[in-house]
Amino acid sequence: MKKLMATMVAAGFAIASYAQTSTILLPGFTAYAEPDEQNVTISQQKGVIGWKSNKATVTFYFCTPAAGDLKLAVLAKAASDSRISVSLAEQSKEVSIPNSKDYTTTPVMDVKIPQPGFYRISLKGLNKKGAQYPDIKGVELSGELARNIQYNPKPWRRAASVHLGYTIPENKNAEWFYGEIKVPAGEDKLDTYFMSCGFHRGYFGMQVNSPTERRIIFSVWDAGGEPEERSKVKYEDQVVLLAKGDSVYASGFGNEGTGGHSHWIYNWKADQTYRFLMHSVPAGNTTTYTAYFYVPEHKEWKMIASFRAPKDGKYMGHLYSFLENFGFENGQWERKGYFGNHWIKTDKGEWIELTRAKFTNDATAKAKDRIDYGGGSENGWFYLWNGGFKPANAQYGDVFERPAGGVPPTIDLPKF
The missing domain is CATH 2.60.120 (Jelly Rolls)
Structure with missing residues (x-):
């Protein structure tokens, strides 16, 4: 009986721990191209497509009410192998996006968010074998901190009037x-x-x-x-x-x-x-x-x-x-x-x-x-x-x- 209760308690802790973990997707259609939208298209239906030049940096923004840890991943597909750099909170990682017909999740890095506030995720093209860098359906953020993150979920990319x-x-x-x-x-x-x-x-x-x-x-x-x-x-x-x-x-x-x-x-x-x-x-x-x-x-x-x-x-x-x-x-x-x-x-x-x-x-x-x-x-x-x-x-x-x-x-x- 004690062993069963211990197993149930352990399971309960596992469930509680899992319940505190959340994953959100910053949609590709909410991204921006900086300094301007040339050599890349932000599509309301498909997200980031036609990314042809590393002169355009693809960016996402979010706001967190607390400090904490996040896992960062990119949901992308590429007609040919390419490599990009992903940066968040003064931390960067280079990742390879393999050739794929379907969108796949590529883990990038664990990130420490030092304080509450707004943050910018930047994706920079490094090299590509084909004509363009990967199409980006979105950026995934997961962890307890992701539960209360504020971001724009809609393709309306204007600032508020x-x-x-x-x-x-x-x-x-x-x-x-x-x-x-x-x-x-x-x-x-x-x-x-x-x-x-x-x-x-x-x-x-x-x-x-x-x-x-x-x-x-x-x-x-x-x-x-x-x-x-x-x-x-x-x-x-x-x-x-x-x-x-x-x-x-x-x-x-x-x-x-x-x-x-x-x-x-x-x-x-x-x-x-x-x-x-x-x-x-x-x-x-x-x-x-x-x-x-x-x-x-x-x-x-x-x-x-x-x-x-x-x-x-x-x-x-x-x-x-x-x-x-x-x-x-x-x-x-x-x-x-x-x-x-x-x-x-x-x-x-x-x-x-x-x-x-x-x-x-x-x-x-x-x-x-x-x-x-x-x-x-x-x-x-x-x-x-x-x-x-x-x-x-x-x-x-x-x-x-x-x-x-x-x-x-x-x-x-x-x-x-």
């Missing part, structure tokens, strides 16, 4: 909405939207669209709630373009709601303050929204576009700013922007400074797929940041305040 919602006094109509943006040097990453003046029907700000192109962008949503195709929106629900500035491109848009879009290609620069101004004119059940951008080189305001929005008839409400990473390939990089000196001018001619802002974020943050984001107030500005795989410094619903400047903007609009 973050917003500032401005508090407006009750019974005040915002006919005009003014704001400024300054982007620190190095934070103006590709595929970033720094949005200054958002309202219940649209948004107005500036983007980094390619290594050689930047834009001032202004959009207004249609009525009706169609999520994708503007061709399905009834004519009476469509935003109408009334005017646009010189060299401004204007069209309809879809796939994120539908509406009227306009942009002006302009090479804005980091570390410089840019000024944005929105105007709203209700008439019956429509409202005309006009966006102006101050061009510092010309020392004058430029009209971007003017749209008439149906089924509205209100002044601007729900005023906000946001920071968005709209590309999938570089969501690992940190972005930061300063948003400040926001004012409204009421329909009675009263200037009101907006010095309080509520911090919110998007579905990616709410699902905890990405937890690297934040915001606050410093040096007289509000700021927002996302990406970079570092700890958040703000939570949904936090309220920020900045000191009042007390001096309304001086605005001398040209006559149109």
